[in-house]
Amino acid sequence: MESVHLAHGIVCGLEGGQEAQFGDSELLAFWRSAMKPFQALPLVRDGVLETYGFDAVQLALCCASHDGMPMHVEIVSAMLGRLGLFSGQLECGVHPPNDRAAAEAVVRAGGHFTPLHNNCSGKHAGMAALALHRGWPLRGYSRDDHPVQERMRRELGKWLDVDPEIVRWAADGCGVPTPYLSLRQMARAYARLGRAAAAGERGATEVVSAMTARPELVSGPGNFSTRLMQDTSGRIVGKEGAEGVFCAAEPLKGWGLALKIGDGNSRAAGPAVIGMLEALDLLRPEELGRLADLRETVVMNRQGRKVGVIRADMSARFVPVATPL
Numbered sequence: 001m002e003s004v005h006l007a008h009g010i011v012c013g014l015e016g017g018q019e020a021q022f023g024d025s026e027l028l029a030f031w032r033s034a035m036k037p038f039q040a041l042p043l044v045r046d047g048v049l050e051t052y053g054f055d056a057v058q059l060a061l062c063c064a065s066h067d068g069m070p071m072h073v074e075i076v077s078a079m080l081g082r083l084g085l086f087s088g089q090l091e092c093g094v095h096p097p098n099d100r101a102a103a104e105a106v107v108r109a110g111g112h113f114t115p116l117h118n119n120c121s122g123k124h125a126g127m128a129a130l131a132l133h134r135g136w137p138l139r140g141y142s143r144d145d146h147p148v149q150e151r152m153r154r155e156l157g158k159w160l161d162v163d164p165e166i167v168r169w170a171a172d173g174c175g176v177p178t179p180y181l182s183l184r185q186m187a188r189a190y191a192r193l194g195r196a197a198a199a200g201e202r203g204a205t206e207v208v209s210a211m212t213a214r215p216e217l218v219s220g221p222g223n224f225s226t227r228l229m230q231d232t233s234g235r236i237v238g239k240e241g242a243e244g245v246f247c248a249a250e251p252l253k254g255w256g257l258a259l260k261i262g263d264g265n266s267r268a269a270g271p272a273v274i275g276m277l278e279a280l281d282l283l284r285p286e287e288l289g290r291l292a293d294l295r296e297t298v299v300m301n302r303q304g305r306k307v308g309v310i311r312a313d314m315s316a317r318f319v320p321v322a323t324p325l
Contacts, residue, residue: 005244005268007314009259009276010183013191019184020280022259022314029260030170030178031186032241033065036123037193037207039176041155043126044203048133052082059210060217061122065240067220068097068117070105075217076116079125083132090115091142092124092174099220120174127176142175149177159189173242183258186247191256194237194249208237208251224270224294231290232283244269250282268310270294275312 008023019025040062043049049059058079066072080087096103097117106113115121127141127148136147143149153164156179168180196204211218212234219226219240228238228248238248244261246269257276261268274295277283288295299308 002308005265005272006262007259007268007272007275007312008183008262009257009272010187011255011257011276011280011282012184012187013195013253013255014280015253019187020276022276023262025184026182027260027262028180028182029186029245030172030180030241030243032172032178032243032245033120033123034186034239034241034245034247034258035156035178036063036065037211037237037239038156038159038189039123039152040126040207041203042130042151044206045155046130046133046151048126048129049206051133052079052129054079054082054129056206056210056213057217058122058126059206060214062126063207063211063239064122064218065119065225066122066217067099067102067223068119069099069102069220072122072217072220073097073116076121076125079122079129083125083129085128085138087114087116087121089128089138090118090121090124091140092118092120092176094118118174120172120176123176124174142177144169144177152177156189159192160185161188183260186245186258187256189256190247190249190258191254194251194256195254197237198251198254208249211237211239224273227291227294228273232287238273240266240269242266246273248273253282255282267297268312271297271310271312272314275314279314 008027010025011020061075092115094113094115095118096113098119131138131141131148140146141148156164169177172178193204197208212229215226215229225238225240236248236250240246243264244266246259248257259273274291297310298306301307
């Protein structure tokens with residue numbers, strides 16, 4: 001044993017109104033990028049998609065923490081073209097693509113990194129589209145007092161047990177406000193989103209369908225959230241957040257999951273989530289087989305030799321759900 005990452009999580013909305021807790025289910029954490037599906041809902045509900053001719057491809061990018069690969073950059077660039085904007089008007093900031101090959105390709109070509117490469121550029125393009133659609137000022141759309149963020153908070157109030165106006169908020173890595181919630185609150189929101197999608201509710205249906213239809217756009221090939229959606233054939237929708245946050249839901253069964261790695265190390269999130277799902281029999285045998293390489297993530301050294309694995313050791317405790325979802 002070399003390193004230990006303590007995982008805290010909860011699954012709400014299980015059969016019979018039960019929930020399963022792992023560690024401290026009341027742990028507070030910033031929701032970070034795991035809240036992106038909820039930030040994308042106003043794009044559907046307010047008619048933004050129709051105004052600019054966006055479809056499931058663009059909607060998936062609005063929910064994404066993408067790798068900055070050419071396919072991601074090209075879609076966001078095309079979105080800005082329809083909006084009549086340029087990349088410098090996105091307020092997400094600049095960082096190299098998360099995909100190393102994509103970053104090296106830009107350098108070799110003598111190019112430079114732009115806000116399009118930021119993993120949150122799709123979300124920001126969606127927020128800019130909402131501002132233009134509603135006739136709100138574009139500048140400052142990421143600030144907490146801007147009408148775009150006020151609209152996001154109103155939407156979030158429909159899915160949370162708590163008034164979003166009274167919870168603590170802070171600026172995410174891309175500058176957009178993110179709330180400080182308990183894992184239970186996150187999981188219940190995801191359970192509600194999944195159930196609403198299964199019921200055909202406008203907004204929830206489109207967002208969940210877009211994510212599960214194009215999971216490679218939501219993150220990137222080989223990444224855990226992409227693999228979880230791909231290897232369950234879209235039965236489960238999942239979204240990562242920075243600092244070891246992960247949320248998921250199964251619309252047809254109605255459960256929602258939220259997890260936080262205590263030390264913020266995201267490398268432990270995949271094994272921990274699979275460990276939770278496996279402990280609760282929420283993954284089918286064939287799905288577990290396809291996810292086996294993520295269930296126990298191999299650690300390689302610089303010589304390409306296997307030198308260790310990251311695996312989850314978790315146990316569940318079941319308690320009744322206090323109130324209906």
